Amino acid sequence: MSLLQTQQLLARLYTNTEFRERFFANPQTVGAELGLSDDESHQLAQLSVQDVNLFANSLKWKRLGEVRQFLPRTHLALGKNFNALFWKYAESYIPSGIKKHRQDAIAFADFIAKVARDEGIEPPWVGDLVRYEQTWVLAYQASIYLRVCWFRYPVHQPENSDICIEKPTILVWWRFLGRPCLLICKGRLPYK
């Protein structure tokens, strides 16, 4: 088996849980699907399942650690749920490139926002919070940037008890070559 094929297989084993489980459950069958001979499949089956799983998990932990740095308040708000959500998300998207951790954070923020919208997770303001943090990441990415967002909760404020009180806010991010700036416009709830 050529090094090219070996590396392609290894890359999938390291990053795709479903593929890894299938391969180690039945290396000959999965190997045949990839065009490997029986000998080649047998050789690769000598890989230690435990070691490969350990390495694969460590890759996700590494991604998680990097993403946490981009979404620190969301991590704090979600607690252990942050890790659980990341584990669900991590299989669906593998970032690549120089800015992969940043892309990972942006994509994971989308995932959390979607779950918060569709399934409703605690705390109720986490959907707004993750969009807020995501927008900062996006603002740092572009050299010219303008974005206007509505938030139901005052997520721009540092952690305090008021964040759980609905206080509609419009936030405007803008950036022109320098560091991004934020303009906060507060509104009142419609009178009920």
Added chain:
Amino acid sequence: MFSHLPTLGVGLGFREVCKSDLFLNRQQVDFLEIVVEHYLDVSSPKQEELEILAQHFPIIPHGINLSLGSAEGLDRDYLRKLAPLMNQLNPPWWSEHICFTRAGGVDIGHLSPLPYTKEAVEVVCRNIAEVRRWFDVPLILENITYMVTLPGAEMTEAQFLTEILERSDCGLLLDVTNLHTNAVNHGYDVLDFLGELPSQRVVQLHFVGGHWYDGVLIDSHSQPTPTEVWQLMAEVVDRFPVKGIVLERDENFPPFGELVAELQQARQILRSHS
């Protein structure tokens, strides 16, 4: 063959979180190692940061994503961005890893080991030759830790490293923590390993501490340097004409004074054996 390279002393892997403390303790740090990926495709504040660092310290660029071991070849887009950075910094050397990080469109996200085969040697040397067509800065290659032992090895790890270094005429960035970690996890003798290395090619060292998890030593770059690594460093410095030593702390940062203490200990080892 690397004796003409300048002796830089003891340095620190630059992490932005330590920037203020670094400048308050400039005299304790002889040079900086920067992660190349942190300065590719960046906006002006980050470029200015690099310029400030380069004005105040000798800089050694350290790549983590070139994937020199990729059989499918190098990412030319990455090289296109890397070359101007090398020209800007004009460092005495730069470093990358003997590993691969992507294959078949999948970015693994970390340094993955290569099989110790002749084909892998060939691939790495071919890729290095291509890098040299983009810029000609002396390259040193780092040994990585590995959790997975790949089957089909035709030689030992030390023989594999030596073969690559000699065929590609590169120096060695000997990560003593990685060496210790691999020796612990895979049960081999570090002194035997050192005995097989080409002595004149060891240019720089890395060191730091890791942590144990479930009976496996992890090179997390998150802990103080353990005694075994200090001892190994002393052994290495005694054998090889090292030009620079870098403390590579990545997380769980202690007060900067503790990092300075480790740098001073490394400096003492370097001085006592030179």
Added chain:
Amino acid sequence: MDVDISAHNIIADMSGVDFLLFYGCIITITLLTCWKLVKDPTKNQPLPLIPHELDAYEIAYLRSGVSEVAKVVIFNLIQSGYLQLTGQRINRISNQDDLSQLKPIECEVVSAISYSYEPKVFISSISQKLEQYCAVYKQRLNNEQLLYLDNWQKSNITIVLIGAIIIFGLGAYKLLLALAKRHHNIGFLIAMGVVSTIFLLWLVTKRSRISYRGQAYLQQLQQTFVQLKTKVRFAIPSIADYSLAVGVFGVETLAGTSYDSYYKLFFPPQIARTTDRNGSSDSSGGGSYCSSSSSCNSSSSCSSGNSCGGGGCGGCGGGGGD
């Protein structure tokens, strides 16, 4: 009374419109030349290296002059136990008579506090005395061309005067001729003269205290030591850390720290601003209604990115974790 000025030259013989065009060109060339010449000669100079030993007082002097130095001095004296805050006032701690460890500027401040003062009042009263102690900072900063030098301003005034003479001379000459010939359509000519005067005045008065080099150097210091702002709030900073933070960033950096009360002396709560990660202003849009769901409108163009965050090459971070 008729005044017979029989002048015949190219300017005198120009018709009104032709002269206005000509005058406009002369004004443009003169103003552009003055603007080019009236400049900060440090604009593209390389910056000095950040010294090994930083002087918080010198940096404060660069940032905003003697009053800022006074604020840093008072703060340092509070830190080292020579002064204390009592409510809105500062006063000397009575059992601290040994001033031998203090710098001369610090001794001056301590000695000047005989009873309790409001800091702003005290700083105004002592600023003149502190000038002599700041002279050494001024000299060092001038040597590095970080402050706008007086002789640059003198040369700027000379350039602007020459420009004004050219513009006024030509305009006044034509104005006199026009009046002599009883031409009264001179409004445009006068307006051009007035506008160009305003521009020339602006050129000569727009100078800042700090040169371009000084501004760039200060910005570099603030970028380099930005973590001090976090350190003083969330970590355990040393006296030197606090002092440098206040020197580089001002008293504002003490907000929310153990010395928050000192910050509030200069920034009372009613005029405190809401700030976010990288500075923002808070403007209330009262009375607005909003939809019950959050949404985003955006227009953005992404070009070059920015790299931040940690991570070196190693450290899988392992299978550890909770």
